[in-house]
Amino acid sequence: MELNPSEAHKRVALHTLGCRLNFSETGSIAQGFVDRGYEIVELGQPADLVFLNTCTVTDGADSSCRNLIRKARASAPDAKIVVAGCYAQMEAEKIKKMEGVDLILGTSEKYRVFDHLDALAVETDEDVMVRIDKSSEFWGAATTLADSHTRAFLKIQDGCNYICSFCIIPFARGRSRTQPIKDVIAEANKLVSSGFKEVVLTGVNVGEYEASSGEKLSDLCQQLVEIDGLKRLRLSSVEPNTINEELLKVLKNSGKYLDHFHIPLQSGSDSILKNMRRKYDVAKYKEVISMVTSYFPKTAIGADIIAGFPGESEEQFLETFNLLRELPITHFHVFPFSKRQNTTAAKLPDQVSSVDKKRRVRDLIMLGEAKLDAFAHELAGSKTEVLFESQKEGWWEGYTPQFIKVRARSNENLSNQIKHVSLMSWNGSVLDGIIL
Ligand code: SF4
Numbered sequence: 106m107e108l109n110p111s112e113a114h115k116r117v118a119l120h121t122l123g124c125r126l127n128f129s130e131t132g133s134i135a136q137g138f139v140d141r142g143y144e145i146v147e148l149g150q151p152a153d154l155v156f157l158n159t160c161t162v163t164d165g166a167d168s169s170c171r172n173l174i175r176k177a178r179a180s181a182p183d184a185k186i187v188v189a190g191c192y193a194q195m196e197a198e199k200i201k202k203m204e205g206v207d208l209i210l211g212t213s214e215k216y217r218v219f220d221h222l223d224a225l226a227v228e229t230d231e232d233v234m235v236r237i238d239k240s241s242e243f244w245g246a247a248t249t250l251a252d253s254h255t256r257a258f259l260k261i262q263d264g265c266n267y268i269c270s271f272c273i274i275p276f277a278r279g280r281s282r283t284q285p286i287k288d289v290i291a292e293a294n295k296l297v298s299s300g301f302k303e304v305v306l307t308g309v310n311v312g313e314y315e316a317s318s319g320e321k322l323s324d325l326c327q328q329l330v331e332i333d334g335l336k337r338l339r340l341s342s343v344e345p346n347t348i349n350e351e352l353l354k355v356l357k358n359s360g361k362y363l364d365h366f367h368i369p370l371q372s373g374s375d376s377i378l379k380n381m382r383r384k385y386d387v388a389k390y391k392e393v394i395s396m397v398t399s400y401f402p403k404t405a406i407g408a409d410i411i412a413g414f415p416g417e418s419e420e421q422f423l424e425t426f427n428l429l430r431e432l433p434i435t436h437f438h439v440f441p442f443s444k445r446q447n448t449t450a451a452k453l454p455d456q457v458s459s460v461d462k463k464r465r466v467r468d469l470i471m472l473g474e475a476k477l478d479a480f481a482h483e484l485a486g487s488k489t490e491v492l493f494e495s496q497k498e499g500w501w502e503g504y505t506p507q508f509i510k511v512r513a514r515s516n517e518n519l520s521n522q523i524k525h526v527s528l529m530s531w532n533g534s535v536l537d538g539i540i541l
Pocket of ligand 1: 272273275309
């Protein structure tokens, strides 16, 4: 690619909030900057441009975005600031009023950032340039060496056709669309040849993957695991109603799928699930968990849970609490219900008080910590494969297949190395291991 002379030797700081999908998209955009001669620097270091890829899943995400914009402005007062992604798509007017933002790009327009930066350099009539057009195009994305050296997120799907009553994501990202299998395989081959050993398939609703040819997620996984250099495969969040035996058989037979699933629950009360417009009930969720553990008996399972959905009584909260205590869920992702603009749930009567929401969140987090603790304690004493990532304070750190952090000492450079490790003890946040 021929460099635009005005772009060469410039420094860009990129920062991502939100889901793994957003991270994979920043990865591809970061590569675009590298290809144009930019140097990538950390946010907080002197930069000519700051690119913020934002999230709007909850109120908390919105306020993190606004804080991030203020932080970026303070750390790089002379830089051009680009605010892109889901929060930009939904709240461009609010962002426009914030000091020092130059360019606001929605969920599709963010991939055209280079064209918009060129236009920004010559167009002077707008104080802040805003481009948030909706589109149904699929923009491929994957982690690149520009932003990571170990675990690669690979985007296979975007958008969502479900209408969960609390969720703003379909408004921000549009309808479901997928990457053709041949393009996913080509991208995965590229990742493997640049040295990545572990790939995480990401999307908004990955289980709804369906290529125009009719091929499903199981077909895609079957072809992916046949790639020689690909050692480890993970799926990001998969809706329970989309998990089936066909998929589990492919993952199990591959020998490459890691012992980790993320299966959103949201509530353990059937009537709340109905009001959330989820596509399963508690019985179905339990059936899916038991099917998953029959194929992967040692798996860790993560779940999203919303505390304090409108109308949630104390009894209904207890149904959720008791269900989570009973099921082999190990990684809890608990969120207080948060009213999202234009969603049905935001207008429902009987909103739960913030005091009750906070207490329910705290109780669930404590239960989650206790369950993760017990699960990690059981791993101590066993042997496993760990993909090491980086070194901190003399310890090499990486993750077990179940996504539990491990640290070990070594004089070797273990970055991006898979090692056989004996897990010795769990100290409450990390497993201490010895390399075998
Ligand atoms: S499945 Fe439901 S919660 Fe998930 S993105 Fe789609 S609408 Fe939102």
